[in-house]
Amino acid sequence: MKLSDLCILDEEKTAKLFANCPALESSTISRCNMNLHNVYAPKLKCFVYENNGYKSDGVSIIRLCAPNLTSLGFRSCLTHKLDYSALNINSPLVTAKITMGVEEDEEIEDSADEAYGDQSTEEKELYAQNMLNLLKALSTVKDLTLLRWLIKVVSEAPNLVDYQSLQLSSVQSVTLLPFLSKDCFRTITYLLSISPNLESLEVIINTSPFNDEPELYPFCDEINIDSPDTGDDWETGLSLPCMLHHLKVVEICNVEGRINELKFLEILLRNTMVLEKVVLYCYWESPGNMSRRMHTFCEKLISFPRASSSVSFMCF
Numbered sequence: 001m002k003l004s005d006l007c008i009l010d011e012e013k014t015a016k017l018f019a020n021c022p023a024l025e026s027s028t029i030s031r032c033n034m035n036l037h038n039v040y041a042p043k044l045k046c047f048v049y050e051n052n053g054y055k056s057d058g059v060s061i062i063r064l065c066a067p068n069l070t071s072l073g074f075r076s077c078l079t080h081k082l083d084y085s086a087l088n089i090n091s092p093l094v095t096a097k098i099t100m101g102v103e104e105d106e107e108i109e110d111s112a113d114e115a116y117g118d119q120s121t122e123e124k125e126l127y128a129q130n131m132l133n134l135l136k137a138l139s140t141v142k143d144l145t146l147l148r149w150l151i152k153v154v155s156e157a158p159n160l161v162d163y164q165s166l167q168l169s170s171v172q173s174v175t176l177l178p179f180l181s182k183d184c185f186r187t188i189t190y191l192l193s194i195s196p197n198l199e200s201l202e203v204i205i206n207t208s209p210f211n212d213e214p215e216l217y218p219f220c221d222e223i224n225i226d227s228p229d230t231g232d233d234w235e236t237g238l239s240l241p242c243m244l245h246h247l248k249v250v251e252i253c254n255v256e257g258r259i260n261e262l263k264f265l266e267i268l269l270r271n272t273m274v275l276e277k278v279v280l281y282c283y284w285e286s287p288g289n290m291s292r293r294m295h296t297f298c299e300k301l302i303s304f305p306r307a308s309s310s311v312s313f314m315c316f
Contacts, residue, residue, distance in 0.1 A: 007033040015039060041066045050075035067091050075099040084134040093141040100131060100150040128153045136166055145175040148206055152179055155187035166194055173200040185264045192244060199246050205254040244272040254283040257293035266304045275308040280315045
């Protein structure tokens with residue numbers, strides 16, 4: 001069942017709609033203003049909720065009861081004031097893809113960056129808290145994908161992050177699309193620390209829009225022979241010593257040979273007990289002599305101490 005451009009604010013009508021579809025296995029709700037406060041779908045396996053926002057008198061609480069749900073997709077934007085605190089997913093969830101952007105048209109990256117800057121601190125903090133509530137509801141997921149602005153917003157609201165109550169103990173595979181900022185990589189490191197059974201990590205670095213603003217993102221400059229030490233402030237407050245007991249494979253895409261990438265890998269190498277493989281895919285379209293930069297980058301990388309006795313490195 002696919003619903004698009006609907007407005008159903010009556011809770012009973014929405015509940016009745018799903019109740020009249022007892023065999024429903026897949027549902028996509030797109031660009032709708034619907035009251036999902038009390039939805040029960042006993043056979044629902046795949047649920048996608050994208051670009052939905054509650055405006056004026058709309059209800060903002062989502063309570064979904066789907067005991068057989070295996071695949072979940074959320075796509076929303078910063079202006080949608082959604083409350084995920086009541087989202088209860090007590091099911092054998094296999095995959096979850098969370099795409100939270102600034103604007104509904106996330107393809108226009110420059111526009112999204114400008115729109116993010118226009119948001120107040122209170123709006124960003126509310127958004128970050130809602131994202132954390134959403135992550136808490138995904139405690140049973142095995143394969144998790146988190147994209148761009150979700151990581152950025154959470155990284156810029158560290159006082160809201162209660163990692164002690166946020167545990168992703170069932171996660172075995174994680175795909176992340178972060179920006180290049182140091183705070184984003186710190187947030188990723190925190191996410192790893194609350195995923196003790198993680199086996200596979202894929203990081204697809206978003207190369208825009210920070211490449212042309214090194215003065216604002218000093219840890220995004222390229223690795224040189226004379227590069228200064230990355231500093232210990234990256235690990236201030238982190239409690240990672242050898243906590244990643246199951247992580248075996250790390251893949252990082254769009255590597256440009258930058259300091260923050262190197263520091264992130266240094267932390268991983270020092271805290272992964274059974275790591276077997278690190279695969280780097282270079283962003284060859286970036287300016288400069290990538291061969292020289294990556295050669296220096298890899299030289300520094302393989303010199304780092306490792307918790308695992310056997311790690312192979314591959315660079316493409």
